Amino acid sequence: MMSLTVGVLALQGGFSEHLDLLRTAAHHISSTDAASKTDFTLLEVRTEEQLARCDALIIPGGESTTISFVAAQSGILEPLRDFVKVQKRPTWGTCAGLILLSDEANATKKGGQELIGGLGVRVHRNHFGRQIESFEANMTLPFLDDQGAQAGFPGVFIRAPVVEEILATNDSRPPVEVLAKLPGRLNKMKPGVSQANTKDDSGDIIAVRQGNVLGTSFHPELTKDARIHVWWLKQILGQQ
Numbered sequence: 001m002m003s004l005t006v007g008v009l010a011l012q013g014g015f016s017e018h019l020d021l022l023r024t025a026a027h028h029i030s031s032t033d034a035a036s037k038t039d040f041t042l043l044e045v046r047t048e049e050q051l052a053r054c055d056a057l058i059i060p061g062g063e064s065t066t067i068s069f070v071a072a073q074s075g076i077l078e079p080l081r082d083f084v085k086v087q088k089r090p091t092w093g094t095c096a097g098l099i100l101l102s103d104e105a106n107a108t109k110k111g112g113q114e115l116i117g118g119l120g121v122r123v124h125r126n127h128f129g130r131q132i133e134s135f136e137a138n139m140t141l142p143f144l145d146d147q148g149a150q151a152g153f154p155g156v157f158i159r160a161p162v163v164e165e166i167l168a169t170n171d172s173r174p175p176v177e178v179l180a181k182l183p184g185r186l187n188k189m190k191p192g193v194s195q196a197n198t199k200d201d202s203g204d205i206i207a208v209r210q211g212n213v214l215g216t217s218f219h220p221e222l223t224k225d226a227r228i229h230v231w232w233l234k235q236i237l238g239q240q
Contacts, residue, residue, distance in 0.1 A: 001038065061097065068100060098217055121208060214232065
């Protein structure tokens with residue numbers, strides 16, 4: 001039997017909600033996919049030792065500055081960078097997690113903030129405005145084709161970032177893949193950016209993937225919809 005240990009960074013933010021959806025997703029895979037005999041272990045991650053046990057990691061929504069500060073103070077920031085960029089373990093960041101996984105971030109608080117990096121993008125924090133301007137949008141996510149993409153996904157945007165620019169990188173990472181956009185403002189796109197599964201160049205980029213790293217602007221953990229969690233776990237299992 002295959003085993004997979006998935007952690008959720010539990011320094012601040014919606015880590016318990018992610019764990020709930022991971023349990024739902026793991027149960028769904030185990031009960032519906034006869035070919036997948038996987039023993040899932042799910043855990044909260046606060047220490048380097050707990051991180052070392054993980055095959056994959058989710059960095060939840062919350063306050064990116066706080067998560068970064070606590071990670072640095074607790075000595076797990078550098079191990080996180082190693083996990084993502086050296087070991088290249090599957091890592092998914094939602095909202096604040098997307099910010100932390102980006103190579104660059106705009107509109108940071110005075111003095112900036114430490115980032116983990118791994119995604120060759122620049123994000124714009126709080127792109128849609130303040131907490132009071134939070135909103136929900138029924139989205140079509142083409143990458144969820146086998147999970148019923150046409151049913152629409154409930155996107156929850158709370159002080160959400162967007163990817164405002166795909167950065168030119170000189171390292172060995174694969175190209176950044178744009179997975180989804182929210183119709184709206186135009187984004188600055190570099191030549192050669194993958195437009196996989198998108199219809200045109202307009203709209204705010206709200207989901208990207210580069211190699212082992214996935215980032216989404218919105219909060220799937222604040223819904224009862226586990227389709228992205230199911231998709232992500234299946235992506236990991238397919239690579240093992």
